[in-house]
Structure formats: C-alpha cells, structure tokens
Amino acid sequence: MIQPDVRTVELDRNSRERLRAGGLDYRRVDPSDEAALDGFIRSIARGFIEGEPTEQMVAGSRPGQVGRRLIGVYDEASPQAERPVATVGSWVAPVTVPGGELPMWAVSEVTVAPTHRRRGIARAMLEGELRAAASAGVPIAGLTASEATIYGRYGFGPATWQSRWTVDTRRAGWAGAEPEGALHYLGQEAAAEALGRLHERTRRTRIGDIEGWPVRWRQLSGAKPGEPHGESVRGVRYLDAAGELRGAMVYRIAESDDDWARSRLEIRHLIGETPEARAALWRFALQHDLVGTVTAGFRPVDEPLPWLLDDARAATRTIEDHGWLRILDLPAVFAARRFAAPLDVVLRVADPLGFADGVWRVEARADGSGRATPLGGAGAPHASEADGSGVDIEIGVAELSSLYLGGVSARSLAEAGRLRGDTSATRRLDAALRIEGEPFLSIMY
Numbered sequence: 275m276i277q278p279d280v281r282t283v284e285l286d287r288n289s290r291e292r293l294r295a296g297g298l299d300y301r302r303v304d305p306s307d308e309a310a311l312d313g314f315i316r317s318i319a320r321g322f323i324e325g326e327p328t329e330q331m332v333a334g335s336r337p338g339q340v341g342r343r344l345i346g347v348y349d350e351a352s353p354q355a356e357r358p359v360a361t362v363g364s365w366v367a368p369v370t371v372p373g374g375e376l377p378m379w380a381v382s383e384v385t386v387a388p389t390h391r392r393r394g395i396a397r398a399m400l401e402g403e404l405r406a407a408a409s410a411g412v413p414i415a416g417l418t419a420s421e422a423t424i425y426g427r428y429g430f431g432p433a434t435w436q437s438r439w440t441v442d443t444r445r446a447g448w449a450g451a452e453p454e455g456a457l458h459y460l461g462q463e464a465a466a467e468a469l470g471r472l473h474e475r476t477r478r479t480r481i482g483d484i485e486g487w488p489v490r491w492r493q494l495s496g497a498k499p500g501e502p503h504g505e506s507v508r509g510v511r512y513l514d515a516a517g518e519l520r521g522a523m524v525y526r527i528a529e530s531d532d533d534w535a536r537s538r539l540e541i542r543h544l545i546g547e548t549p550e551a552r553a554a555l556w557r558f559a560l561q562h563d564l565v566g567t568v569t570a571g572f573r574p575v576d577e578p579l580p581w582l583l584d585d586a587r588a589a590t591r592t593i594e595d596h597g598w599l600r601i602l603d604l605p606a607v608f609a610a611r612r613f614a615a616p617l618d619v620v621l622r623v624a625d626p627l628g629f630a631d632g633v634w635r636v637e638a639r640a641d642g643s644g645r646a647t648p649l650g651g652a653g654a655p656h657a658s659e660a661d662g663s664g665v666d667i668e669i670g671v672a673e674l675s676s677l678y679l680g681g682v683s684a685r686s687l688a689e690a691g692r693l694r695g696d697t698s699a700t701r702r703l704d705a706a707l708r709i710e711g712e713p714f715l716s717i718m719y
C-alpha cells in the first residue's frame with residue numbers, strides 16, 4: 275500500500291491563487307515552529323467553538339499534529355498574525371474496505387473563523403486537499419463531519435453510521451452469558467495503550483475503520499493534558515479465561531444532583547476483540563452501582579446490545595452518519611475491494627471536480643475480484659464518449675462513495691431519486707457490493 279509523506283505533497287496552486295486574490299495567504303504550517311503550530315492549534319479550538327486553550331492544552335495537542343500536513347490561511351490585516359483565519363490538517367491512513375485496505379487521505383481540523391465565513395475559504399481548502407490527494411496517487415479521501423450539510427458538495431458521501439445508545443439500567447437486566455474472564459482497572463496511560471493495541475489488532479475486521487494514533491487514545495482515556503473532564507475518566511480491561519487481553523473501556527460517571535443512585539455512566543470508548551469481551555464490558559457498565567443511565571456513542575449499528583438485555587426497550591438509540599468517503603481514483607478503489615456476486619454494469623458517474631467523472635464499466639468475477647474500466651478509450655473518460663444507451667445507472671460521485679463500502683443500498687438511493695437506473699441493474703449492484711454485517715468506523719478523526 276503506497277503511503278506518501280503528506281508533508282511533502284505540493285500545495286495546490288489553484289487554491290493558493292484563489293485565496294491570494296482575496297488577500298489571503300494559503301501556506302503550510304511548520305510544526306517545528308512552535309509559535310506557528312500553537313497559533314494553528316488555537317485557531318482550531320476557536321473554530322470548533324471551544325474556549326481559549328490553556329498552555330497545558332496546547333502542549334497536549336502538539337504531538338497529535340506530528341506527521342500531518344497542516345495548512346493555515348492567513349489574513350495579513352489581522353492583529354493576530356500568527357493565528358490563521360482558516361485551518362485544515364490531513365494525513366494518509368489505511369481504511370478497511372471489503373477484502374482489504376486502501377490508503378485514505380484523511381481530512382480534519384477544517385475551520386474557518388466566523389469573521390471570514392462564507393467567502394469560499396473552506397471550498398478552496400477542500401478542493402486543494404482533494405487535488406493534493408489525487409496528485410499523490412491516494413485513491414480515496416475521508417472525513418468525519420461536524421454537520422451533514424457541508425461535504426456532499428465536494429463529492430463526499432456518508433458510508434458508515436454510528437449508534438448512540440441510552441440505556442435505563444433499572445429496566446435493562448442482563449440476558450447475556452456470565453463472562454468467564456476478569457475485569458481490572460487501568461491507569462489512564464495504560465488504558466490508552468490497551469485501546470491502541472486492541473484497535474490495531476482488530477481494525478481490519480471492521481469495514482470502514484481506519485488506523486488510530488496515540489493522541490486519540492490518550493484523549494479518550496483522559497491522559498491527554500487539559501482534556502475536558504479528563505480527570506474523571508476511568509479505564510478497565512477485560513482478560514479472557516486464558517488471561518489474554520481481549521477488551522478495554524474508558525468511561526466517566528456524571529453524578530446525579532438529586533439522586534446519587536441515578537448517576538450517568540458515559541462510555542467514551544469500548545473495544546472488544548471478541549463478542550464475549552464486548553458483552554462483559556457492557557455488563558460492567560450496566561451493572562455499575564449508583565448508575566441509572568448508561569450512554570455510549572460511536573457504536574456499530576448492528577451491535578447486539580438489545581439481545582443482551584432482559585428488557586430490550588430499556589435501550590434506545592439514535593443513528594447518525596459517521597464516516598464520509600470520497601472516491602478519487604475509481605479504477606483503484608474498485609480493484610481494491612472484493613465483490614459478493616458477479617457483476618457487469620455501466621455507470622455514468624457525475625463528478626463536478628472531475629476525478630471520477632465519466633462512463634465506467636464495473637465488472638466483478640465469481641472469485642470476488644473486480645475492476646472498473648473507462649468506456650470510450652484510454653485516458654480521462656467523458657460521459658459524451660459513451661452513447662448513453664449502454665448506461666445502466668447514472669449516479670453522482672458522492673452517492674457512489676456512499677455505496678462503496680457496502681453499507682448503503684442502491685435501491686434506497688434509487689427510491690430517494692439519488693441515482694437513476696433500472697431495477698435489475700440496482701439489484702445486481704446491491705448483490706455485488708453486499709458485505710457481511712454493517713460497516714463501522716469506531717473513532718472520530
């Protein structure tokens with residue numbers, strides 16, 4: 275798997291010139307220049323409507339920026355010259371796809387100062403990231419979004435979903451097995467280490483998940499300096515009957531003001547290598563003394579939680595989009611995944627930014643391998659090169675990116691008018707893209 279050093283990928287000239295025409299300087303942030311890095315970190319906090327970070331919080335955030343491509347947009351008229359008015363950070367992370375993994379250009383830390391909003395700065399930065407990724411040969415981009423309304427216009431589509439659970443522990447009971455292993459408390463650093471180890475051991479089993487990084491685990495375990503409520507985060511591990519580490523969980527308890535016995539236990543992260551470990555950690559949370567409610571976000575939509583309870587209605591949930599993907603190199607992404615059924619369809623893909631635009635024949639063989647080839651000859655294909663009569667499905671690149679992992683059905687998109695195609699073609703596409711279980715991205719990035 276190619277994994278280019280994102281820090282050396284050139285800045286996009288088109289975006290730089292567009293921003294310069296508006297009096298703004300689009301440039302790399304050098305992480306070895308502490309003042310520049312701290313200004314970048316402080317601008318991100320402001321953009322995400324946080325208060326001004328303390329020195330300790332800034333110091334705690336620095337290690338997470340190492341190895342990333344950091345870009346700031348600077349307004350020379352600003353009295354705070356070291357603080358960019360817009361930020362974006364990116365890196366390449368492997369993402370699990372059906373039957374393998376792909377290098378993914380992860381886009382994060384997208385902020386534009388409220389003083390500079392809605393003048394095209396985010397668009398210039400996003401387009402700049404996508405062109406940089408394509409120029410580096412990275413076939414797909416991904417992000418997690420603060421709002422579901424922002425990224426479709428750049429060709430990103432939601433591809434994984436998360437459940438957010440709220441469980442009334444008085445009603446829930448426990449219908450699962452008694453765990454055979456053991457639970458132990460861990461210090462925050464040890465909990466971060468266990469989360470990272472378990473994540474790395476298991477992420478390839480979760481379609482849509484990506485590689486993690488140490489600061490993410492330290493943030494979740496409360497070990498990152500300045501983490502809000504960090505001091506109240508606790509960690510536990512689960513060892514199976516043979517003494518092997520199989521699971522870990524970090525959580526905090528928010529006391530109830532009016533009834534101690536109804537405090538709320540918030541699961542910040544729960545990871546288990548086996549169903550037994552996951553069940554044991556859920557059981558620990560649900561049976562915790564003095565807790566009336568357990569909440570957990572970033573959980574898979576097919577988690578068997580209701581089946582572990584005496585009263586399934588004690589657990590309520592909301593489901594939300596979580597991981598967004600954006601196909602850049604269509605032949606590369608279709609060659610990288612496995613297919614569940616043979617396929618031969620012609621897609622007309624609309625991509626306003628050009629990367630995947632054109633007419634493509636997507637084929638899959640009985641052995642699970644597949645490919646996408648441009649119709650109308652070599653080189654960049656254009657819709658006009660096919661006569662149109664052979665096209666089975668017309669689809670936008672955002673919708674195709676949603677379909678790619680197998681967690682979205684072409685039939686649903688067709689019913690919603692988000693693609694056009696006859697029923698037989700959408701059925702064949704669904705059969706070929708189908709996966710076992712639901713895709714699941716377990717972290718924010």
Ligand SMILES: CC(=O)SCCNC(=O)CCNC(=O)[C@H](O)C(C)(C)COP(=O)(O)OP(=O)(O)OC[C@H]1O[C@@H](n2cnc3c(N)ncnc32)[C@H](O)[C@@H]1OP(=O)(O)O
Nearest residue numbers: 382383384385386391392393394395396397417419420423
């Ligand atoms: C991957 C991540 O990091 S997710 C985090 C995203 N960041 C945040 O939520 C922090 C708070 N918000 C912000 O910083 C900014 O409002 C941003 C980054 C969302 C948008 O920045 P702006 O520079 O104002 O956006 P820009 O002017 O380039 O707008 C581009 C397009 O997006 C639209 N748009 C921008 N923000 C939003 C939004 N929040 N909801 C819906 N549409 C939006 C604009 O209307 C415009 O549409 P058009 O091109 O179809 O006319």
